[in-house]
Amino acid sequence: MTTLVPVTYKGGIYRHDEVMDLIDDLGGYVVQKHVMAQDVVLQSFVPRDDIDLIRKVARPLGGEVIEAPLVGTEIAVVSPSLEIHHLPHSACDVAEYLRRAGAKTNMIGLARGFGKRIANLNDEERDIINEHDLAVYILGNFEECIEKKFPALRRGIHVPIVLTGAPDRETLERIIDPPVEGYVGGAGRIMHRFKRPEELAKLDELVEEVSRTLDARRDDLARDPLSIFPPRLMAILEEQIYEITLLTHPTPATAQMEGLRVKLPYDLYADDLRALEIADGIALGDIADILPSRMRNYILIRIKPFSETGILV
């Protein structure tokens, strides 16, 4: 079986459809396509052995293929509020940098996440964060505050968390109990853009920390694979459900590590999705849970593992 690896293709819009066709022909998947003026960025999964072939085809078009560890993941960037104190720096800088590594990031500004004693997380915020593959918490400058408020902000969160703050990594590890999956120290509340080499190094460290955490989850998934690879399901849905192509969202269907978020109204489409035949005699409802998302009225598809369904599509 060929291994699909996450890559980003960057190139001009001219003849980029040839690259898309090539990825398709090689058995890969394009999970996100961004067209910005003359440029196009494709976040995709391609067979490891064929990366050189794609490079060769892309060379005359001026395109480049970069390994992007976070393609196919949806990450929540959680900041204590959406006030000027946290935006645009550092929360947006972090979200933007993770996007460059291929992730689909959603920024979540908590309603009452600020303060040491008064910090809170409501049920809607909790559920939305739990719909992601991983949450990055962007906290501030004081050890005392992070120690006191973090238990409130993580209550009920069961996805992996990567925590950033101004105290160094060792301090963060010491004050957080029980431990979270990743830490990046030395990156607290700042009022300027991350642009110095040492600041950019922090962002690289964050990407590394996030991909390390997600790799651990990928290893678990390799031991008990999902009934269908999410980008594959995404391709099937886009082909079978015409309405998805009509949506104006940048990512009408968002690939996650263990499922998909489909931006169609749950009430109208959930039953159709459950009944949708994705392979011979197999309905989507047999291999996945079709759930209402807390994000607007979207649909969340959680794919069940092979051990549960005994089906591998």
Added chain:
Amino acid sequence: MPSLKQLVVESPEEVGRRAYERIAADVLQDLDLVKVIEHLYIYVDPKVPIFIAAGKLRHMPRAIRVGDFANVNIGEKMIVLDIADETYLAPMLQKLWARYGKENVDQPDRFTVVLPVGVAGEEELELMMVADPSETLHMDVIYALQYLAPEGFKVRRQYIKDERFYYVASEDTLPGDIVETMVAPIFERMGMTL
């Protein structure tokens, strides 16, 4: 060019103190207040919790009058205001309309405003106050301090008058004598009295 003479940040946590030094410098620069604030002293202790910023402003720019940016020429039938700098043209028109009525204020072109003779004297017009930059400046300084303070510190007491200002904020109720016990000593260290 005058710039910030002194910026002191004190905190029991060294990491936070250094971060706040950078934040303060960035905020003052972003809001263009480096030339306005002479001294800024910040004390922040998240354990209490308390945030205090105190400092001194430079001499405020004085009030802007019509004579500062326009020539007042009194002719036989008309008073002609010859505008040299458009910055305060809009507030001046507002003031003129309010005082002499729209029918008496005419603006034939961008740099000329005309009034009929007799509605006002030369001195009256020249000394007419158009804008007071210190009004918005005070608001800008308070905004900067709000921006600077930790976001959760919502309970606050602020003061700005003449050249002195302070801003005290906390997450909990502030003690009634906080200004005497914590802010006044800071002003003493800067060689000023509150």
